[in-house]
Amino acid sequence: MLFGKHVNKYYLKYFWHFFFGILALIIVDYAQILVPREIANIGEAISNGEITSLTSIAFIKPISIIFIVAVTMFIGRFAWRRCILGEAIRIQADIRKELFMKTEVLTQRYYKQNKTGAILAYFSNDLETIEEVFGFGVVQLIDGVFLSVLSFIKMFQLSTILTLIALIPLLILLSCAFIVDKYMEKKYEKRQKAFEDMSDFSQENFTGIRVIKAFVKEAKELRHFAKENKKNKDANIEFVKFGALLDVAINLLIYSVIIIIFCVGGYFVYQESIGVDVGFSTWDIIEFIGYFNSIIWPVFALASIINLTARGRTSLRRISSILDEEVEISDSGEVIIPSEIKGGIKFNNFSFAFPDDPEEKVLKNISFEIKPGETVGVIGKIGSGKSTLVNMLFRLYNVEKGTLFIDNYDIMDLPVKVVRNSIGYAPQDNFLFSDTIRKNIAFADDTIPDEEVVEAAEFSAVRSNIEEFSEGYQTMIGERGVTLSGGQKQRISISRAVVKDPKILVLDDSVSAVDIKTEETILNNIKKLRKGKTTILIASRVSTVEKLDKVLVLKDGQLEYFGTNKECLKNSPTYKRMVELQTLEKELEG
Numbered sequence: 001m002l003f004g005k006h007v008n009k010y011y012l013k014y015f016w017h018f019f020f021g022i023l024a025l026i027i028v029d030y031a032q033i034l035v036p037r038e039i040a041n042i043g044e045a046i047s048n049g050e051i052t053s054l055t056s057i058a059f060i061k062p063i064s065i066i067f068i069v070a071v072t073m074f075i076g077r078f079a080w081r082r083c084i085l086g087e088a089i090r091i092q093a094d095i096r097k098e099l100f101m102k103t104e105v106l107t108q109r110y111y112k113q114n115k116t117g118a119i120l121a122y123f124s125n126d127l128e129t130i131e132e133v134f135g136f137g138v139v140q141l142i143d144g145v146f147l148s149v150l151s152f153i154k155m156f157q158l159s160t161i162l163t164l165i166a167l168i169p170l171l172i173l174l175s176c177a178f179i180v181d182k183y184m185e186k187k188y189e190k191r192q193k194a195f196e197d198m199s200d201f202s203q204e205n206f207t208g209i210r211v212i213k214a215f216v217k218e219a220k221e222l223r224h225f226a227k228e229n230k231k232n233k234d235a236n237i238e239f240v241k242f243g244a245l246l247d248v249a250i251n252l253l254i255y256s257v258i259i260i261i262f263c264v265g266g267y268f269v270y271q272e273s274i275g276v277d278v279g280f281s282t283w284d285i286i287e288f289i290g291y292f293n294s295i296i297w298p299v300f301a302l303a304s305i306i307n308l309t310a311r312g313r314t315s316l317r318r319i320s321s322i323l324d325e326e327v328e329i330s331d332s333g334e335v336i337i338p339s340e341i342k343g344g345i346k347f348n349n350f351s352f353a354f355p356d357d358p359e360e361k362v363l364k365n366i367s368f369e370i371k372p373g374e375t376v377g378v379i380g381k382i383g384s385g386k387s388t389l390v391n392m393l394f395r396l397y398n399v400e401k402g403t404l405f406i407d408n409y410d411i412m413d414l415p416v417k418v419v420r421n422s423i424g425y426a427p428q429d430n431f432l433f434s435d436t437i438r439k440n441i442a443f444a445d446d447t448i449p450d451e452e453v454v455e456a457a458e459f460s461a462v463r464s465n466i467e468e469f470s471e472g473y474q475t476m477i478g479e480r481g482v483t484l485s486g487g488q489k490q491r492i493s494i495s496r497a498v499v500k501d502p503k504i505l506v507l508d509d510s511v512s513a514v515d516i517k518t519e520e521t522i523l524n525n526i527k528k529l530r531k532g533k534t535t536i537l538i539a540s541r542v543s544t545v546e547k548l549d550k551v552l553v554l555k556d557g558q559l560e561y562f563g564t565n566k567e568c569l570k571n572s573p574t575y576k577r578m579v580e581l582q583t584l585e586k587e588l589e590g
Contacts, residue, residue: 002133002312006323010094010134014087021083022142028076029147031069033154036290038062038069043286080139088135092127099123099322107328108396109355117200122322125195126315133312140305144298151294158288159268165260166292172253184310187239192314194235198228207480243307254296261285261292328355329395329416336413341422343372343503343534345393346405352392361557362388368552368562372407372503375526375535377545380554380574386538387428389554390506395419406504424502426510428538430493432481437466438473440481441495448499456499459529461514461521462491486513494522505535512540519544542579551575 011018045051045058053059099122155163205212205221212221265285352363363385370376378386391397392404395416404411411419424444432440441456442448453473457463465488469475481489490513497505505526511519523544526535537544545551546565553560553572561572568575 002130002137002309002316004316004320006095006098006320007091007130007134007316010091013094014090017083017087018138021080021087022138024076024079024083025139025142026146028073028080029143029150031072031076032147033150033291033294034069035066036154036287036294038065039290040284040287084138085135088131088138091134092131095130095319096123096127099127099319102323102325102327105327105329106322106325107355109328110325112356115196115200117198117203118196119322120203121192121196121199122319124199125192126318129308129311129315130319133308137305137308137312140301140308144301144305148295148298151291151298155288155291158284158291159265162261162264162288165264166257166295168253168257184239184242184307187235187242188311189314191232191235191239192318194228194232198225198232201225201228258289258292261289265289328398331415332412334413335415336409337415337418338407338409341418341503342407343370343422344405344407345370345504345534346408347389348403348405350392350399350403352388352397352399355397363392363557366559368559370534370536370550372534373532374550375530375537375548377548377551378536378538378554379540379542379545379551379578380560382540384554385557386554387508390508390536390538393419393423393504393506394425422503424497424500424505426490426493426497426507428508428510430481430486430489430510432477432484432489432492434477434479436474436476437469437492440477440492441473441499443496444500452499453495456495457492459498459522459525460491460494461518461525462488462495465491487515487518490514491518491522501533503533505530505533506538507536508538509540510537511544516543523547542575542582 039062041062042051042059045056045062050056050058103119152163152167155166201224205225212218262285265288269285346369347366350363350366351361353359353361366389378390380386392399393406393411395411399412401410401412406414406419406422433443438450438453439446441453450473454463457466457473466473466475475483477483477492481492484492490510494507494510497507511522514522519541526537537548539545548565550563551565551568552562553568553575555574560574561568563571569579
């Protein structure tokens with residue numbers, strides 16, 4: 001059985017199911033142990049001449065008992081499978097749900113440090129192992145203990161000497177159990193790590209298949225996969241090999257003991273036949289062997305439990321590493337719930353460093369204020385901190401109190417859900433889900449009317465493209481929007497952000513893949529349709545931001561200037577240089 005703070009609660013939650021399952025299992029074990037005695041009774045009755053026909057009482061009575069035992073075992077086995085194995089599946093589902101809920105609240109830092117393939121391994125192999133422990137692990141433990149105890153009681157009643165001989169394999173196994181357990185645990189952990197690496201490599205290849213094909217690197221990736229696959233195969237073979245050796249050793253012990261039982265038992269029968277009263281007949285040895293056969297399964301079960309619990313502890317430890325992960329982004333003890341978010345934003349001497357490198361500040365001493373309803377462009381060289389600055393608005397990281405405000409409320413005092421619900425966001429990577437176009441646009445709320453979905457598509461100048469598809473808004477776009485062009489993905493991402501009608505709209509380099517005419521259409525729609533609502537555009541082209549209310553220029557994580565287009569041209573060397581370079585580029589293209 002498996003114990004730990006993340007699984008103990010399930011023993012209580014499903015107590016009655018386990019109780020009735022274990023009760024049914026014990027009844028089956030007790031019924032099963034009656035069979036050898038009845039078979040011996042039939043043999044003795046035949047030897048004594050009590051059975052003269054199939055209708056003799058001496059035959060009908062034991063056969064009837066065996067039949068009742070068979071029916072009892074059939075019903076009992078169905079009951080314990082339904083109760084114990086069924087609840088094991090439910091526990092697996094509960095842990096998977098808890099695990100998924102935890103991964104939803106973990107921060108960016110966690111996903112930077114842990115690969116997707118490794119996390120998926122927790123949801124597959126590790127959860128399946130835990131299900132086995134709660135299912136067959138419980139069955140093997142209860143079945144092994146009760147069946148072996150009942151069998152040994154019966155065996156002691158027949159012959160103490162033979163029973164002590166039969167205890168040999170069990171005692172040897174128990175003495176080796178602790179050593180084997182630790183060894184199996186290490187082997188299984190190595191096996192799971194190899195599976196993680198292979199899963200992560202495969203997932204990365206599937207995601208980047210277009211790049212692999214474009215660079216004709218299929219053969220190289222195949223060789224790399226072959227190495228990862230071999231590591232996984234070797235780790236599995238090493239683990240299974242030890243388990244197989246353990247099974248062979250147990251078989252050898254058991255059949256050696258059976259040979260000894262036949263020899264010693266045969267000697268007792270011989271003594272009885274020559275007149276020495278040892279109280280052990282031919283049918284006693286048959287009955288004894290029947291009881292011994294009943295403990296063969298518990299002995300194998302013990303070996304299996306050693307294997308299974310070692311794997312279960314490893315898997316639970318790995319899953320617990322996620323469930324025990326600290327939730328860094330959460331509401332403080334006392335939060336302020338504003339009646340309305342208007343869209344004002346203020347940075348006050350704001351600095352920021354990523355948690356995994358607290359000494360390296362990527363944003364330094366930034367102060368500016370965006371009034372509700374303003375459209376603001378954020379511009380700067382690659383790596384200047386544009387996306388990082390805007391990401392602070394979503395509470396993806398904790399920030400120092402008194403440095404970032406929304407509508408004069410400290411962002412650390414606002415509920416995380418309120419902050420994020422008030423913002424519409426089109427990310428830089430334009431991530432789309434493997435679903436229909438409509439569901440991607442209406443991701444914020446599935447109940448959004450079709451008219452609003454169409455209006456959002458019109459806003460981002462993608463409506464005509466969507467309607468050209470044979471299935472229109474019901475078109476499946478494939479994983480990460482693989483069937484769409486870069487510009488179409490960007491505009492659908494904008495539609496998804498706009499359809500929320502948020503008080504604050506953030507477009508992170510969201511028009512870089514569209515032509516100038518489409519960009520102008522989107523910018524005009526922002527001016528017309530988002531009056532009175534705050535809009536922030538991160539851009540790499542000056543043409544994107546020059547007609548906005550204000551422009552924020554970043555350089556090396558610092559605010560170089562914040563003001564109108566004319567003021568930036570006058571006071572920001574970086575902005576002026578970008579304008580000159582892009583003007584020269586246009587002239588050369590002309």
